[in-house]
Amino acid sequence: MSLHLIEMPLSMPALNRWAGQRNIGRGLFDEGLTLHHLLGEAFGPAVLQPFRLLVAPRARTGTLYAYSATPAEELRVTVAPSMGPSESEVVSLDALRSVERPETTWQEEMRLGFDLKIRPVVRLASPLKSADGPFPKGAEVDAFLAETLRNDRARSREDVYLDWLAARLAPVADLERDTSRLHQFRRVRSLRGGRRVEGPEAVIHGTLGVRDPQEFAQLLARGVGRHRGYGYGMLLLRPPQRKG
Secondary structure, three states, X not given: OOEEEEXXXXXHXXXXXHHHHOOOOOOOOOHHHHHHHHHHHHHOOOOOOOEEEEOOOOOOEEEEXXXXXXXXXXXXXXXXXXXXXXXXXXXXXXXXXXXXXXXXXXXXXXXXXXXXXXXXXXXXXXXXXXXXOOEXXXXXXXXXXXXXXXXXXXXXXXXXXXXXXXXXXXXXXEEOHHHOEEEEEEEEEEEEOOEEEEEEEEEEEEEEEEOOHHHHHHXXXXXXXXXXXXXXXXXXXXXXXXXX
16 A cells, blocks of 8 residues: 655635634634544545644644545545635645655664654543542543552653653554653643543654554554544654664
């Protein structure tokens, strides 16, 4: 299977208008939910997934990156006849580009840098008590909060999140701990399943080593962690970081 890295500019004002016209988020602008709906309607469910939107501060245009089994040329031919005027204001099909990433690209022990936005959460196997009230079995909880509540000896958020990531890369790839770091963290409000929820959002910059090239290609296509249909889990590859 060949994978294609998609690159496409988006108009941020038009994206906001599109969300407002459809009342997506019910008054809360949820970027991930908006893109989930937009990309699904314009290109088909999960055709561009996982994805990541990068927008410079105060910029009116962002760049959407995604992995797809379909190249840009074929996407344009398939999508153009059915795309509506409002979607066309957001998405510039003429500027959509792609580059192929065949499985043979990846080699065992290859070092790759990455930029990854994740939702570092865990599902509770048993109930958990906190000062704000109990979390029931099966609840989705910030991995750092879950560990802190379970252990008297707290570790740093960065250490917990890097462990979380290393477990989800294994056994396909090894995370290099000394060249990886928590670049950004914030809590975000989202709408999921009709409910407003708040959860962690983290950006990790780091380096990994490929162990299984074929499975690594599948990992890229699948994404890392939960909420992959909402802008999380896409491994944007970069040159590897220097060791030591």
